[in-house]
Amino acid sequence: MSNENTEEAAALQAQIEHLQAEVSALRRQQKDDQKDVTFHFRGQMQNAMLSLCGQRQGDEKVLSMLMEEVEELEEDLKLQTQMNGISLTGCTTKTLQSSGRKLVQQLCVSGHCSELLFQVEFQLSEEASGCVRTISELNVVIDAGEMQNFSSFLSGVEESRDLLLFFRTLRSFSDRCDDRRRTFQHFQEKYPAVVSLPAGCRSEVMHLSHPELPGCVLLVHWSVHVSREGGVSPKVELLTKIPERALQLFPSQAVGGAAEAFQSLLRILGAEAALEAVIMAVSLS
Template sequence: MSEENSDEVKMLEAQIERLQAEVEVLKLQQQENHKDLTLHFPGHMRDALAHLCGQRAAGGQEEVLSKLREEIQELEADLELQTQMNGISLSRCLVKTLQSGRKLVQKLCLSGHCSELVFQVEFKLSEMKVGQSCERRLSELNVVLDSPDLRSFSSFLSRVEESGDLLLFFRTLRTFSDRCDDRARTFRHFQPSEAAGFSK
């Protein structure tokens, strides 16, 4: 083997070693991400995710699936109850993890409607473990509301986005939606009926 080929072989071997080291680092990151993923879910969901991520060998697949089904049914029942209580129906929820480790940062996008008002809310949720408790902080709130008459509501939306008060938005959305429905009913009541128009 010539000296030129020998140098090329050494270079390729060094590159293979670097790639193998990089693969090991990525495997460790994946394991950490799986740990982080399971830490942020309560009860059966956490146990099932831990099992699926290979962190726990106890319990069979049937038990894990059973626990997941039970957890999903509980969550669906809670969501249905919330929808009945507050009139706000969520149609889509997207969660994207931006950063994990000691500090979990997620970007959330919620879409739904309250009566005829269609909304979309985007925000970042930061969760940091402080001692035994978790501290959560909401930031970068952006609210999009699809309604023909938002002149009186736009200044309120701006204040909500500045303050990051998501709870205030949802409380007020229900009230605003009810007022829009009342207004529409009032306008319909005072509009001349089609039957009266035909009789003239």
């Protein structure tokens, strides 16, 4: 055999070995993927997935089993959404490590609570027994408009990797914001001549003014604070915006005492009743 033929045969042999190595790698990857698919499932879903992966043969009810399981999962998800107010809109999973004893995945979950958008990324490690699950590398992103309220809390959550605390606080914060929105919207519809919402009903500020007193405005600032520990507390303040000329006609003490008087009303009547008392006073002035 000539040198040229020998070199060609060696090159072909190298290509064959390379292809064999690729086939072996793909087979291993297929086995790992099958393990990933069936790792979390039990009962009917696991049996169905094993059948689809070729590990069980002759099961003619695979499709019906899958459809039944999917319908049950959809109903469960719908019920969970109704109970906790959190709707999931997307979830991606990437396997970082898979073996017979441990599975490590990178998850990215996105959704919304009322109108507040969020995205959560984390690594989930699970032992084959399914009894031990740990979360690491937690990163949370929420609607940029609310970051100033959440910055300290999010730092604490990412350090503690407490997903339950995050979702519980998110729901509580969203509920308080919805309370504010409903209250502002209610008063704007009930007293359109006095109440205005320049930044919309989801903003923190409501304007109160009398049509015959241009330039004299009372500002209701309703903020919702979140502590590092996850405590959610609303804060309602009354601020005055009075022109200099008007201040000369009224005692400064009376104008300056409006905020303190409102806080007294707030403690006695609550937010909605206190606001309505102020609105009625402005409308009758």
